[in-house]
Amino acid sequence: MADKDQKKETSKKKKKADRPRHSFWRNLLLAGGATLLVIIMGVMLLSNFFDVPMLRQPGIAISRIMTPIQSFFTGAVNMVGNYFRTLKYRSNLEYEYEQLLIKVEELQDQAIMAQEYENRLAAFEDLKVEAGAHSNMNPLTATVIGHDTGNYFTTLDLNRGARDGVQDYMAVVSEGGLVGYTYNVTVSTCKVATVIDSDTTIPALMESTRDQGSVKGTYGVNGEASCRMYYLPENHLPRTGDTVVTSGVGMPFPKGIPIGTVRESTRGMEDNKQFVVIEPIVDFQHLEYVVIYRYIPSYAETAQNSETVAQATLVPLATARPIPTFASGQNGGTGENSAFRAQEEETPEPVPQATPTPTPSPAPTQTHASVYTFQSPTPPPNLEYLRVTATPSGPTPTPSPAPTPTPLPQLDPDELMGSLEEEED
């Protein structure tokens, strides 16, 4: 123990001996500096108690020396601080920008979805109005699940079939206009031959003049989504904007379903173009939902219609050149089924002409390319399509309101014939 202490003491003495000895001037300088510090402290301390200007001089001198240094240091610190603050601000901005971008994308997705839902809702509302207005025609809504995008045929695939009660040649309607008719019905699907298909022929009539004809698609002819109406009376020039509706002849269609409006007519100008161009009501490019009318006319109705006694009624037309026509009908009314128009020159002698050769229309075959003879007296169904004012959801051209013939006091044909005979006598 004693040895250890002795060793420690010797090592300390050694260290002390090795310690560098500072110069006198250094020690003097340090002592002077320390003394100066003490003096400055004392003077500054006294300056707080005695209001002597001399005592404030050390403090003023120190502040004069330190102010620029401190200002420089503060400026440097501020610069660095501002730089980091800017970096932070920029990173915050970038973060917020990214967040906003994400939010914008989300909102865009939501807007797209909202638009999609809105369109779907509008379509459903149209379908609901359409189906509700014709509930007696046993409507069935269907979704278009496929389009045949060929160059010559335009057909649709629907998600309804035989198990839903769909049969061939049922009317398919959308947006208040005729889309076509069903064919190739399977258990769960069916095809629709559209009115613009080149192979589709649908019996129709001019709503204003009640002239009957045949509407045929032109998609395969010129690639346009339009139709042509053939077999109109030769001496009649339809107006642009006249509505063409189904005649309900030859096919188990409800009568009066709008097909389209007259866009142009070449009749009377070119002999080899005896047709009228019809602009369909339905927008076939944006067709998603349709209504199938599972309407089948009963035999009794058909028979009753076939036994109809023609009753002539003078119906003035709201066309540019009104032409009085005679129409026959079961109820002695409008006479859409077998309307015969008197010649313009022959008026005012409304001699009911003989019924045109009644070609019995053949039953539609399975292929939709069948040509139908739609001339009367094919028994028409007694149900008539009522126009519903459903707002079209798509950019469908709105059909111009066709002039509706105002019903006039009905004339009794027997009485009329009697008066004519008297005049002849």
Place this chain on the structure above:
Amino acid sequence: MKTLERPLRVVFLTLLSYLIDVCLMPRLSVNGVVGSASFAAIAVITVGYGRKAAFCAGAMIGILMEAMLSSVPVIYLVSYPIISMLCAQWFADLTDRQRERRKLARAAQEQPVMNSRLGTLLVKRLMGVVEIMRALFRREENLNPYLRIPMCAFVSSLIMNVIFLVYGYVSDFGLSWLHIARAMLAVLYTVAISLVMTLPYRWFLGLIGRKHRRSREEGQTA
């Protein structure tokens, strides 16, 4: 000039710590509480260079504070040198005289070395914190400087904050527990600063690797 290198370094470090304290620390406030970089520098100087240097550093900072930021008259001018001297008494390297005095006291009391007794005291839990501190300050050997520097910063900052709290209490500005909590946070923040700045300050003062340098010089002379 080489003989004045160390005092100049001390002066420069003191000035730098003052500038950091005044310009930089307000930007690094934690919950509105600012630590003291000056006390961290004084602690490093105290442990590294002893009492005289600690007093000079404290006096310089006190004078600068008084001249530039005299919000409370005299308080900086007086408290900084006094606190520096006080902490230097506890945390600076032991002088030969202190060692001798403690050795004589130990021999007179015939007590074992307190450092070795410290563990038993802690285990037995017989003595309080005061006794432990007494044992700590009656040691014969220097503690690790990296332990003394944060302790010095803690004590000096604690004394300064106590002075301010007393001043506030005397000035009747409604002392509350919130003030005390803020004072404690300031003390802890100062300790954290001292822990962070110890290495760079000691490196600047040339206190890191001093043994290696000395041994290398001895080898060259031999």
